[in-house]
Amino acid sequence: MSNTGTEDTGTMKHPAHKVCWSCKGPVEASALFCDTCNAIQAPGQLDHFKRFGLERSFVVDIDAVEATYLKQQQKLHPDRFASKSPREQALSSQQAASLNEAFETLKNPVARAHYMLRLAGVEPEGGGGHTVNDPELLMEAMEMREALDDADNRMTVDAMIKDTRKQARACENNLADAFAKDAFDTAKKLTTRLRYLMKMTEEARAKKSRLAAA
Amino acid sequence: MALLQIHEPGETPLPHEDERQIAVGIDLGTTNSVVAISRDEKPEVLRDKSGGNAIVPSVVYYGEDTPVVGEAARDHINTDASRVVSSVKRLMGRGIEDVKSLAGTLPYDVEVPEKSDDDGAGPMMVRLNVGNRVLTPVEVSADILRALRTRAEESLDQPVEKAVITVPAYFDDGARTATKDAATLAGIEVLRLVNEPTAAALAYGLDNGAEGLYAVYDLGGGTFDISLLKMQKGVFQVKATGGDAALGGDDFDHAIAEHLLALRKDGGATDALDASDAKRLLKTARKVKEGLTDSDAVEVAVDLNGTKTTHSVTRSDFEAMIAKLVSRTTAITEQVLDDADVLPEDVKGVVLVGGSTRVPAVRKAVADLFEQEPLSNIDPDEVVALGAALQAEALTGGSDNLLLDVTPLSLGLETMGGIVEKVIDRNTPIPVAKGQEFTTYQDGQSAMMIHVVQGEREMVDQCRSLARFALTGIPSMAAGAARIRVQFNVDADGLLTVSAREETTGVEQEVAVKPTYGINEVDMANMLRDSMVHAREDMLMRLLTEARVEAKRNILAVQAAMDADHALLTPEDDKSINDAIAKLEAAMGGDDRDVINDAAEALENASRPFAESRMDSRIRQALTGQNVDAVN
Numbered sequence: 001m002s003n004t005g006t007e008d009t010g011t012m013k014h015p016a017h018k019v020c021w022s023c024k025g026p027v028e029a030s031a032l033f034c035d036t037c038n039a040i041q042a043p044g045q046l047d048h049f050k051r052f053g054l055e056r057s058f059v060v061d062i063d064a065v066e067a068t069y070l071k072q073q074q075k076l077h078p079d080r081f082a083s084k085s086p087r088e089q090a091l092s093s094q095q096a097a098s099l100n101e102a103f104e105t106l107k108n109p110v111a112r113a114h115y116m117l118r119l120a121g122v123e124p125e126g127g128g129g130h131t132v133n134d135p136e137l138l139m140e141a142m143e144m145r146e147a148l149d150d151a152d153n154r155m156t157v158d159a160m161i162k163d164t165r166k167q168a169r170a171c172e173n174n175l176a177d178a179f180a181k182d183a184f185d186t187a188k189k190l191t192t193r194l195r196y197l198m199k200m201t202e203e204a205r206a207k208k209s210r211l212a213a214a
Numbered sequence: 215m216a217l218l219q220i221h222e223p224g225e226t227p228l229p230h231e232d233e234r235q236i237a238v239g240i241d242l243g244t245t246n247s248v249v250a251i252s253r254d255e256k257p258e259v260l261r262d263k264s265g266g267n268a269i270v271p272s273v274v275y276y277g278e279d280t281p282v283v284g285e286a287a288r289d290h291i292n293t294d295a296s297r298v299v300s301s302v303k304r305l306m307g308r309g310i311e312d313v314k315s316l317a318g319t320l321p322y323d324v325e326v327p328e329k330s331d332d333d334g335a336g337p338m339m340v341r342l343n344v345g346n347r348v349l350t351p352v353e354v355s356a357d358i359l360r361a362l363r364t365r366a367e368e369s370l371d372q373p374v375e376k377a378v379i380t381v382p383a384y385f386d387d388g389a390r391t392a393t394k395d396a397a398t399l400a401g402i403e404v405l406r407l408v409n410e411p412t413a414a415a416l417a418y419g420l421d422n423g424a425e426g427l428y429a430v431y432d433l434g435g436g437t438f439d440i441s442l443l444k445m446q447k448g449v450f451q452v453k454a455t456g457g458d459a460a461l462g463g464d465d466f467d468h469a470i471a472e473h474l475l476a477l478r479k480d481g482g483a484t485d486a487l488d489a490s491d492a493k494r495l496l497k498t499a500r501k502v503k504e505g506l507t508d509s510d511a512v513e514v515a516v517d518l519n520g521t522k523t524t525h526s527v528t529r530s531d532f533e534a535m536i537a538k539l540v541s542r543t544t545a546i547t548e549q550v551l552d553d554a555d556v557l558p559e560d561v562k563g564v565v566l567v568g569g570s571t572r573v574p575a576v577r578k579a580v581a582d583l584f585e586q587e588p589l590s591n592i593d594p595d596e597v598v599a600l601g602a603a604l605q606a607e608a609l610t611g612g613s614d615n616l617l618l619d620v621t622p623l624s625l626g627l628e629t630m631g632g633i634v635e636k637v638i639d640r641n642t643p644i645p646v647a648k649g650q651e652f653t654t655y656q657d658g659q660s661a662m663m664i665h666v667v668q669g670e671r672e673m674v675d676q677c678r679s680l681a682r683f684a685l686t687g688i689p690s691m692a693a694g695a696a697r698i699r700v701q702f703n704v705d706a707d708g709l710l711t712v713s714a715r716e717e718t719t720g721v722e723q724e725v726a727v728k729p730t731y732g733i734n735e736v737d738m739a740n741m742l743r744d745s746m747v748h749a750r751e752d753m754l755m756r757l758l759t760e761a762r763v764e765a766k767r768n769i770l771a772v773q774a775a776m777d778a779d780h781a782l783l784t785p786e787d788d789k790s791i792n793d794a795i796a797k798l799e800a801a802m803g804g805d806d807r808d809v810i811n812d813a814a815e816a817l818e819n820a821s822r823p824f825a826e827s828r829m830d831s832r833i834r835q836a837l838t839g840q841n842v843d844a845v846n
Contacts, residue, residue, distance in 0.1 A: 019829060020771075023771035036779075037771035037775060067447070070446065077618070079609055083609070085764045087764075094647070096645050100642075
């Protein structure tokens, strides 16, 4: 490799390193700060799991992820760069936004499942005009909705919330199995189911507060 | 090898001490404003010259001379009411549709200017007719901020140019931008816009170091906000917020005023009120409200149209008048708890903010809802400014604590049929960057309208319109073939920038969402210049400071590299780099920005060969399988 060819482009042929924009020296591609001059780096295209130092898996220890998230925000948030140069402020904003997106995705089981499906090249059902192709699930959802409409006291709704939550938890366990086996078709189906269950819980909760207000 | 100066990542040394200016916290309220300063994490409010009141009423009197702000302006209500402007915060960033909903509640004339072609993309902001002047709410707010700045400068005996300013969590994008513009007009650089409830929690929480979930119930003069915050490991996270931007203590005053008018009518008086009468009556009503905080009944004399009547208002009368308003706040609170999937008993503490929380019925409603006595050992009128001051200190001097805020309202785009497609959901942590892909629906479609809206409703016309712009120059393609990516960026102040890009060709357009003031951008620039005599110098000074900060960073970075990879430094490079550093340092001592920038570029050129050999060395190490981490 010739030493005249290293232009200041920010990326090097060797994927593990890039040029630090501040001291122009080498810095690891995934580093948050330059180990030589301490300058904040651009967030780069890390996947959400890697951003938290995790292997790709549906099973996530959210408390541990949150601890990492808070620790990282302490260092990266724009509030830490209020007296720095505009460029450092912009990079900090990008870093904080990437971190927020990663955390929001991993935190929510449906978002996490959608994300894992997309990483595997599978487009999840529902949303964006995609139709859901699971008559059994649609029927089940319709029945749940009717039962919710008929419910006229908080106890009944509470029982329903409890039940959908239980089902959601079981569904999450099955999803974890499916993702672990790379069974993406099963995972896709279960993801749609989980999304429905979450939506029903939400609607039940809204109904409960309507009943409470009445 | 020289000893390295060690800093935590992100904590490279601050600029020179003399560049570390003092920053204050400002609570720019609907009814009252307060300015505070924090030193060593001990915040205190700044009082007037006599050391008396911390509160500056957000009232401006536009007489023949320079505007008068505060208590002195309020005194003019009895003599020259038509030139007194109050509660202007309610109009910040607001357009015609909002004014309709506020009709009759504002004690002055508002007009909405005709929209002309060269105006910006956002909705048109209203203007006020005050005496013989036409004013925008931004200008009125700037006058209030100027008065607060003067108070701070007199009290601290030094120039104050930076501030953290608080806004209601529920403030939409237009109102936030308008607030920032008002600060610019007043010659204040906004370090950060912070949500009022967050600031209040900051003032309460940090000394106690108490981890857990807190609710902040903020009922001010004109706005109601409720926020849920989680405090853990030195980080304040806003979990959910809600509120009503047009509900507050002013409504209590209106209720009392209407009650008094009704009592007079029962007594046979017919009152046709002009603007001046209305303002005086509201002032009386406010006194009644304040009296009822400690007394069970208040005697009041009303003197209108030459008829003087006296009435007795009891606390239970008052509570009946405001019962509906109070239950609106508790309903919104329950909604926010629901949103966050939290039960009232999960909340560890409730913080009260805003003068209206002094009303016993409000306190009782909050205590009943959360089944606990709310915290109120900090003055509810001062708590927000105190928190803002703490945040101002944290931003200029560093801090162990961090605020993580969220978007108060969902942001989306208009799609076919006037349906809103949400891009960023409410309560998403900021800063946030999110994109969504859209496509054309007609063959050969060459442009696409991008309509940005804010709100929770399904239909566009039920949400607030923030901006409209067209992405043009889309090459001719079949319907559905174009891939248009619309990117939303919300920064740490909660301000939105939207860009649209056709992915196959790279055609791109970007707008910062800004409200328009019924005057074009040139007029706005002139206004900024007129109001700040030193505007140009200020801007040049800022650029100069920036160049110095950047140069300093540059030198530190190169020196750190020289220390780290000393072995790779040839004697020639060592000399030329050190020479360039010396020249840059000399340039930094002067005040010519171009000279500094040229010297900075010279340093970059001088250090390039060294940077390249560092890079090569690292790659060689990597290629020979040597672990980079092991070398360091």
